[in-house]
Amino acid sequence: MFKKFTAKEDIHSRTNVKSSVQRGLKTKLVNQFPKLEEVIDEIIPKKGQLIVVKCTDRLSLYTMENEVLFLQRFDDPFIPSLRLVHKYPTYFPSVKVDRGAIKFILSGANIMCPGLTSKGASLPEENYPVGTVVAIFAEGKDTALAVGKMAMSLDDVKKVNKGIGIEVETHIGDGLWSLDLD
Amino acid sequence: MAEEGTKALSVLYCGVCTFPPEYCEFGGTLTKCKEWLKEEHLDVFNELYSEDSLAKATEGLSLEAQEKVEREIQKLQAKEANKAEKELKKKLASKVVVKRVERSKRKHVIAVSGVEVFGIDPKKLAKTFASKFATGASVTKNAEGKDELVIQGDVGDEVEEYVTSLLEEKGLDGIKVERTEDKPKKKSQQ
Incomplete structure (x- = not known):
């Protein structure tokens, strides 16, 4: 996704988010990730100024103090940035892949089902419907x-066990990871 | 962002490849990462690269698979090292050109080109120069389609000095900063 992504070419504009819009965003985020409610004020403080960075392909990055917090493509669900997931790992739905898959993910591949169902991997009990944003x-x-x-x-992943199970949006080492907003 | 009494975890990132240290092995600069980690965070280093944790990580794989993975990682590392070397060579081979262009008899502009190779953003540099010399400074494309920084006024010496110091800061001393002059052809004498 972010294989080629440079601040110079792909960023079109930056705008400050109005505080009323910011409030709306926060409720939307909590709706999408119910567990986030506890920490949402920490991630986006009331006084903080969010900045939307608009990029190519209708992609917007929600950033604060030069750190990307969330990304959103058009009106799709929010996707937390990896650095955010690192800070609050337990507040997002998550899956675990086996060791063999790491190499491929880091070079930008999507995750195939076997990588999710094999011995080293572990999946949560509950079912995640299609489109759920998960931390990997x-x-x-x-x-x-x-x-x-x-x-x-997730039920299908367990049953069918073939093909692409998760589409990777961003992984460590990609263009978004190394993006310098300064 | 993470401040008082937060639930945020602070994550350590490798100073070499910017990955969390446990992923350094996939980064291609493992040897350098290891050195860095040993120096900066010995406890983490010991935890990650001790014998048992290594054994644990590879326990699930068969010997053959393990060898294969290792070989591939080595290949990647060699590739990465090659790339870094090439980049360095390219950097050493290129130079910054500070050109003095005559506008009219006593007025000059200074055109700087070739800074972006060294990881200096021309736009930012233009801004610094503009405030430093209180003149106009802008980035334009020159005839070859490359970015060129144009500063109004005859400030070649200061520019040269500043660029050199900037390069030194980045540990790139020994890079040539070349001065040239460009005079428009003289009109035929009356």
């Missing part, structure tokens, strides 16, 4: 390595 952890590691969106529901 890896076997033997404590920090997340990618954030993605379910391409099929």
